[in-house]
Each structure stands twice: as structure tokens, then as C-alpha cells.
Amino acid sequence: MTHGPDPARRNLDARVLAWMREPSWKPDAARFEALALELFAFQWERCPPYRRFCEGRGVRPATLSNWQEIPAVPTGAFKELELRSFPAQRSAHVFRTSGTSTSARGALHLDTLELYEASLLPSFARFVLPDLAPGERAPILVLAPSPNEAPDSSLSHMFGVVLRELGAPESGFFLREGVLLSDELLAALARAGEHGGCVALCGTTFAFVFLLDELARRGRSLALPPGTRIMETGGFKGRSRELGRDALYAEIGQRLGVPAARIVNQYGMTELGSQFYDSVLRLPGEPRRKLGPPWARVKLVEPVNGGPAPENELGAIAIVDLANTGSVLALQTADLGRRIGDGFDVLGREPGAEARGCSIAADELLGQAGT
Amino acid sequence: MTPEEVTDRLAELREAGVELRRRPASDTLASLAQVLELWRDPGSPWRRRLETELPGVTGFSPENVHEGLARGLAPFSGDALLALARSELGDPARLDTAGGSMLSGFDVTAVVLAGAIPQPSLLALLAPLVLRSPVLAKPASRDPVTPGLVAASIAAVDAGLGRCIAIAPFGSHDEACLSALLDASCIAATGSDASIAALAGRVRPPRRFIPSGHRLSVAALGPGALAGAALEAAAEGIALDVALWDQQGCLSPLAVYVVGRSDTAPDRLAECLARALADLERRLPRGKPDAAAGAAFLYECDSAELRAAAGGRVTLLGGAAQHFAVVREADAAPRPAPLQRFVRVHPVADARELRAALRPLAPHLAGVALAGFGAEAAALARGLADLGASRLCRPGELQAPPLAWPHDNRPVLLPYARFTDRETRE
Numbered sequence: 001m002t003h004g005p006d007p008a009r010r011n012l013d014a015r016v017l018a019w020m021r022e023p024s025w026k027p028d029a030a031r032f033e034a035l036a037l038e039l040f041a042f043q044w045e046r047c048p049p050y051r052r053f054c055e056g057r058g059v060r061p062a063t064l065s066n067w068q069e070i071p072a073v074p075t076g077a078f079k080e081l082e083l084r085s086f087p088a089q090r091s092a093h094v095f096r097t098s099g100t101s102t103s104a105r106g107a108l109h110l111d112t113l114e115l116y117e118a119s120l121l122p123s124f125a126r127f128v129l130p131d132l133a134p135g136e137r138a139p140i141l142v143l144a145p146s147p148n149e150a151p152d153s154s155l156s157h158m159f160g161v162v163l164r165e166l167g168a169p170e171s172g173f174f175l176r177e178g179v180l181l182s183d184e185l186l187a188a189l190a191r192a193g194e195h196g197g198c199v200a201l202c203g204t205t206f207a208f209v210f211l212l213d214e215l216a217r218r219g220r221s222l223a224l225p226p227g228t229r230i231m232e233t234g235g236f237k238g239r240s241r242e243l244g245r246d247a248l249y250a251e252i253g254q255r256l257g258v259p260a261a262r263i264v265n266q267y268g269m270t271e272l273g274s275q276f277y278d279s280v281l282r283l284p285g286e287p288r289r290k291l292g293p294p295w296a297r298v299k300l301v302e303p304v305n306g307g308p309a310p311e312n313e314l315g316a317i318a319i320v321d322l323a324n325t326g327s328v329l330a331l332q333t334a335d336l337g338r339r340i341g342d343g344f345d346v347l348g349r350e351p352g353a354e355a356r357g358c359s360i361a362a363d364e365l366l367g368q369a370g371t
Numbered sequence: 372m373t374p375e376e377v378t379d380r381l382a383e384l385r386e387a388g389v390e391l392r393r394r395p396a397s398d399t400l401a402s403l404a405q406v407l408e409l410w411r412d413p414g415s416p417w418r419r420r421l422e423t424e425l426p427g428v429t430g431f432s433p434e435n436v437h438e439g440l441a442r443g444l445a446p447f448s449g450d451a452l453l454a455l456a457r458s459e460l461g462d463p464a465r466l467d468t469a470g471g472s473m474l475s476g477f478d479v480t481a482v483v484l485a486g487a488i489p490q491p492s493l494l495a496l497l498a499p500l501v502l503r504s505p506v507l508a509k510p511a512s513r514d515p516v517t518p519g520l521v522a523a524s525i526a527a528v529d530a531g532l533g534r535c536i537a538i539a540p541f542g543s544h545d546e547a548c549l550s551a552l553l554d555a556s557c558i559a560a561t562g563s564d565a566s567i568a569a570l571a572g573r574v575r576p577p578r579r580f581i582p583s584g585h586r587l588s589v590a591a592l593g594p595g596a597l598a599g600a601a602l603e604a605a606a607e608g609i610a611l612d613v614a615l616w617d618q619q620g621c622l623s624p625l626a627v628y629v630v631g632r633s634d635t636a637p638d639r640l641a642e643c644l645a646r647a648l649a650d651l652e653r654r655l656p657r658g659k660p661d662a663a664a665g666a667a668f669l670y671e672c673d674s675a676e677l678r679a680a681a682g683g684r685v686t687l688l689g690g691a692a693q694h695f696a697v698v699r700e701a702d703a704a705p706r707p708a709p710l711q712r713f714v715r716v717h718p719v720a721d722a723r724e725l726r727a728a729l730r731p732l733a734p735h736l737a738g739v740a741l742a743g744f745g746a747e748a749a750a751l752a753r754g755l756a757d758l759g760a761s762r763l764c765r766p767g768e769l770q771a772p773p774l775a776w777p778h779d780n781r782p783v784l785l786p787y788a789r790f791t792d793r794e795t796r797e
Contacts, residue, residue: 052680074674076707081681303665306691316666334670336662 008042009086009325013115016322019295020118025126027294035295035322036067039329046085050328068299068308072318072332075271078106083328086111095154097270098234108154108271111326116154117161119274119323123293124162127277128231128264132166132198139170139192141185143203143211146173154270155234159202168192175203180210186222193225201256202231208252209241215255223257229281230258233266265290267346271331272296273323279343289343295322298344300337314338314347372541377507377551380537384479384505387534391503392475394531396466400456402529403497404449407774409524410493411444417524418444421489424516429487430658431617438655439615442771443490451774456501458775459784466503473791476502477579480787481555483570485562487513488620491583494774494783495559496521496536502787505535509552512543549573557581557787581786583779586621586737587708588612590766591628591725591751596743597636602643605742608767609714610647612740613695614655615770618710621737622762622769625708626715628725630744634718638686641699641716645688648695648712657694660711665691667709672696703728722747726754737778738762738769 015035041061044051054060054071064070073083084091090111097106110116125132132138140163145153147160163171170192174185192199201224208230215221230252243251249260261280267290268275274296279289292298300315302308309315317337320330337344391399409415422440426433456463465474480499484492492511496518499506510518518538526533541548552558553573559581560570567582574580590612596605612624627644629637660668668691675687675698684701695712703717703724719725722744729736739760744751752763761780762772775783 049677049681052682053677056676056680072673073677074670076670076674077677080678301666301669303662303669304660304691306669314662316662316669332670332673334666336666 006046006086009046012039012042013112013325016115016295016325017118019322020115020122020293025122025294032294032297032322033067036070036297036320036329037061037064039322039325040064040067040070042325043085043328047083047328049081050083050085067297067320070320070330072301072320072330073328074332075106075269075334078108078271079104082107082109084109084111084326085328086326094152095157095270096152098153106270108327113157115323115325116157116273119293119295120158120161121165123275123277124158125166127279127282127291128200128202128229129166129198130282131227137166137168138198138200139188139195140167140200140202141171141188141192142173143175143180143185143201143207144173145175145177149173149176155204155268158268158275162202175207175210180207180214182211182214185211189222189224193228196225197227199225199228200231201228201258204234205232205248206234208232208248209243212251212255213241221255221257228256228258228262230256230263231266231277232263233268265346269331269333271324271327272319272321274321276343287340289340289345290337291343296320298337300339300344301332303336309339311339317344317346372539372548374547374551377539377541377548378554380507380539381479381481381551381555384507384535384537387531388478388503388505391505391531391535396463396503399503399529399532400453400463400501402525402532403500404452405528406497406521406525407447407452408449409528410521411447413441415524417520417527421517421520425487425489425514426658428516429513430661431487432656432658435615435617435655435658439770440489442615443488444493446771446773447490447493448774452497452501455775455783459782460501460788470793470795473793474502475789475791476504476787477555477557477789478504479555480504480506480557480559481552482506482508483552483558483560483562484508484511484514484518485560485566486511486619488616489514489517491561491620491778492517493521495561495583498784499557499559499787500525500532500535501784503535504557504787505537507537507539507552507555509539509541509549515540553578559583559787579786585735586779587732587735588622588624588738588740588762588769589626589628589729589732589736590624590740590742590769591630591744592640592742592766593744593747593751594631594633595745597629597631597633597640601743602639605766606640606643607647608742608765609740610644610651611767612769613712613714614648614651614657617657617660618712618714620770622772623710624714624738624740624769625710626705626717628703628717628719628728630719630721630725632720637699637716637718641686641688641697644714644716645695645697648689648697648714649693652694652712657712664709664711667707668696668711668713671698671707671709671713705731722751722754725751726758729755729758733758736760738764738772740764740766740769742766 044061057071059071091109093110095108142159145156147156150156174181249263253259264278266275266277276290276292279291297320299318300309301318303316314336317333317335336347425436482495508518522536557579558574561583564584567584590609592605629640672690679685686699688697689695698715700715700717703719719728736759739755761777
């Protein structure tokens, strides 16, 4: 895949890729800082809307002293703007947010998938398959559409790459056109379990609810082998019944026989080149927290005044991701989080959380209004 | 509270209701009218306690609570209640007589409250009592104060009536207590659409279920309100409607539609509105939003800023530090409403475009503040009524609805009534 004629971009990509391909993940604050500030300067030049956004805040490359000062773009902006740091004619791939029929879908335009793939693989291997020996492959059963069915889904693409690079022959996709292929999945789980060792059952959160409901309907509970681990991501998106994470993990424990200590939640989004994972498989016995690669860092923003969130306080999650060389490296999410040691936790609103009044807010309205 | 206690309370209320129904309905009505007068009186102990205690539990500023109660309770007079009863029920004696068209309430009504704004809670607690149906109320987690004070104020006015209201404080996730509460023969519930849907699925026939889901309001200004003193007045009125209760109530406008072909009128209104909101921040400071609400506000400010930077016809006035935001939008497309004094100004060319813009919101539409439409006002009002708006008024009046406002497009008292016709043949 060519990166185009921009030598500054080629140089940045090469240095970020080199970091991603290193076998060890040494935290290197100085390296991150230098690359982040350089990448910011590059994107400030190449992405006019982002430059004007920064200028509106009085931020220019020369005024920045550290990566935490890089202005973060709200992820929702990708629904309305093409935030690219390369010419439109070089656009080679578009990932779209899942959205629904009632809301606009965000679009991430990419001129190369190289950084995206180079970032996702070591993270997945480290946090979902930490016990996999080098060169070894594992059965990876995916409850999500295949990349062929959903070519604009970054999650499907991620699973496609993971299966290609790390999957054993029994691996496959078991959600097709929104329908869980239950019989095929149960047969594949049985086959995968016969080998012993690692088995990864991965997919969207709502697809796991489909599976739990199907098992309940059949009156079945499985006892998946001890090497089984689950990776779920993406929330419910109105596709299934909704339940809190503790309740979901309890049901998974009952129906699949996989304890919470072997269930990993992935925190990722279409607009990001890198992903964060629960630490439970990588660091068993330690507090569950989200960890990511050293080329992506999180800052928590005090939700009322926009400054840095005080230690131990809730903050809006902003991410600076060096894998986003082609778009914008600093993203402001709509999620709340709390710092836990070297990682963080994502705190969504519990289903049914009560509002202060009778007005209807935000995305709830748009979701229902059919706009 | 345990489920057994909820069941016991329902039984006690049923017994108290038998006693209550031995008294003329006009007695009950007169006592409830007195209760409302107590709540209208800023010097009454109940009102003073509410003003003192509500800011601490809800996060609203004391100034906002004071002003919101003063304006919101002003129309809630005893006379207004008597007039409402006459208007909806006819002669209150229909609750006492044994012939013709008779009315009665349920033996007990469970009231599930939500939110932190007291006036809707006050009315929800009083309405079943007008029909002489005792009330067991589950307070909102956001406002544990109002129901107890209302119950105490009723008991102070009329001890017998006071025995017909009780409070059932239990947690939102206490399924066993909720099941016990839903044994009441009538259940009135306020809450989010999701909460209402969940409750509706649990109410067993033949119980009556009276739901009040979330609603929203908007404002629309015509050419007559877009210049000079009329513009200033409209902006000040809308700002007050936005600021009271920090936009948490369903009668706070989330958006203003500027109707007309002028490209600059939306900018002028946005600027006036921002000035008025800045002024109100000094007089009626915004409360501290919780983390989720604050993050949503910040996120939408950032989004508007970025869209403006991208060259859209978008302007952000105010922001997180100012505790309000006015976003002049390029079009009428609905966008997220983070509340907390965040209002969007949308241009629309004419009344037809206005109705089209509001159509996606119609299922949740409550109030529309209107000004400046002149001779077109009547036709516009008809169109908005057909869309589902339940209240049309001038800017600045949204937060003070009359007692008889048909919230949810339905009467206030009649949903709590049972009807009996006695057909007599001589």
C-alpha cells in the first residue's frame, strides 16, 4: 500500500510502525511525546478544519508543550466531516461507525490500513491471547459479521486480520446477516475444545446476548474448557436486551462456564486505530482495568470545565493515538472514565439511570425520533 | 422498606380510603385546595423547607429553586383546582351520589415519581386524592424530599386526608418492593420512556396504568419577533424558560426555530439569547451538572466548535466556562440536546418547514413557545396541535403551566376516574 508522495507522512508512519513492530512494549513517555507533537504539527498543516479548530483555541504547534495539550476532536464529528490529513483522491478505505437506521454514520477515511493492522495485532495478542506461544495459532470463533459481509466495519476488519494472522483452521465467523449461526457455533466450540489450550470466543456484546438467549431457549448450559476466553465489545446498540456488565458476565458464567476473570472487554471505536483491553488475562489477580499499547494514551477531562480531571475523579475520556496518522490523532469520546493505576475504567450510564427531570436528552431523543 | 411493608402500607391506605369516601367529595376537594394554597405561599413552612432542602439533594442552585417554585406554583391555586375539578369531573357530587352518571376513584393508587422538579410531583400526588383514591408514592431517587413534605402538608390541613397518603422509599432496583407496589389497582408513573416501557410490562391487568414519559419543548419565532424590542423580549423569555430548572423539565425549550428568509435573523437571536443567558447565570446560577451531563455538554460544545471551524454556518456562543451554550445551526436538522442550558437556534424558511422540522420530535413534543407570527399564529397553532404539542404559549411562560395543562395530551384528573352509569327504569 502506498502512502502517497508526502515525505513527512512517510517518515511519521515509518517511525510509528517501527514502534508497533517492536517485540516489547516499553513505556516511553519521551518517544510518545515527540511523535505526538510532530504528528500534531503534521495534521495541523494537512487538515484545515482541524487547524481552524485548534486556532480557535489559540493552539498552534509552536504553542504546545506536551501531548496532553493537543486539542481533541469529538468522535461524533466524523459523522459530519471528512477529517483527513491526506488528499481526498488518495482515500483507499472507509470504515463507518455502526450507527442505526435512525442516525448518521461516522466515516473514517484511510489512505492505508498498514498502521491500523500493525496496531491491532500485538494488542489483541497481548491482551486476549497472552498465553499463546510465538508462532502458535488458536481457534478464534467470532460472533460478528465477516469482513466480506461488512467491508466498512472496522471491527469486522479487525477480526479478519486477527483470524488471518493468529487463527487456527477451526476459526470462523458465526454471525451472518444479523443472525447467530447457533448450530455451527456450538459444533465449532465442541471441536475447538477437543484440542485443549486456547480458544477465543470474540464478538459484539449484543451477539453474546443472542447466544445466551439461544442457549436459554434450548435449556442448555455449556462448560467450555478452561483455556477458553471471551472478548466482547461494542455494547448493545439496541439490538438485544440490555444488561449491566456484571449481570452479563454472570450469565456468561452460568451458560458458557467462562468465569469473569476470563472475559475481556475491548474498548475501541471506528475512529481510533488502536484499541484498549481489560487487563484480566494479561495480569490475572490485579484490578481489572483497560490497558492499551504505548503508542496510544488516554487523558481524562474534567467534565464541567474541560481541564484535566483530578486524580480519582470521573473524567471524559480523550485518546491520543499515534496510529491515526491519516486522520486526527486526538479524539474526545462521549464516555466517562476513571483512572485505575496505569490504566482506566470506562463507566457508561447504567441502563435505566434516572434523569433529573422530565426532559429527554441527547441521543436518546434522536434514536427515538427516527431522524 | 421491605416488600411486606409495602403490602401493609397498601392495605392501610385501602382502609383509610374507605373512611375518606364516607365524607363528601367536596370536603376532600376543599382540603386539597387549601394544601395548594400552602404550597403557593412562599412563607409556608412546607415551601420554605422545600426551598432549603431541594438544592442540596438535586444540585440545582438555591436561586433557581426559589425562582422555579415561585413561577411554577403561582398558577397552582386552590381556585384553579376547584375549577379544574368542575371542568373535568363536573359536579363533585358525582363522587358521592348513587344514581345517574357516577364517578369513583380506585381503592388505592401507586404513584411512581421521577426527576427532581417538584411541581409535577405535587400534582401527581394530589390528582388521585381528588378522586378520593389513597396514594402510595415511591419518591424519585433524585428528589427524596418533595413527596414527604407534600404528605406532611396534607396531614397538617386535614388529618383524615393525611392518612390517605404514604411514602414508600425503596431503591430503583428493588424488584420485590416494586412488585408489591404494583399490586395497587391504579399505577401512575413518570420516568424515561425506557422506564415506563419496563413498568408497563409489569402491570398486570386489569390494573389501570397512567404513564407519563419524557417530553421536550421548543420555541418558534416569526418575523414579528425578530427585530428590535420584540427580539430582545423574546430572547429574554426563551432564556428564562431555558434557565429555570437548568433545562431538566420538559417545558424547557431545547431549540429555537427562527422562521423566515432572513439569513441574519438567527444570528441576531443567538446573540440576544446568549446575552440573556449570561445575565441569568448571574441571577439564577446553573447548578453543578453530574459528570455524565457535564461531559455531554462539553462534547456538544466541542462538536459545534469543530463544525464552525470546518466552515459550516455554525456559531457557538457561550461554552463550558460560561455555563450555557447557544449554537446557531446552519439548518433545521435535529441534533443531540445535552440540556444544562444548551440551546440550538435553527433557521426555517416558513411554517411548513417548521412543521417538517418538528415532525421527528412530535412523539415527544410538549410545549411550543411562539411569538411574532401575527395573522399566521392561528393556523400555526392548529398545525402544532395536530403534531401533538400539548401547550402553546408566549416565550417566558413555558415554565409556569396552568394546573389544567393537559400534560401528555390528556386531562389531569379524569385518567384517575372510574365511571359508572346507573340506568334506572320507572
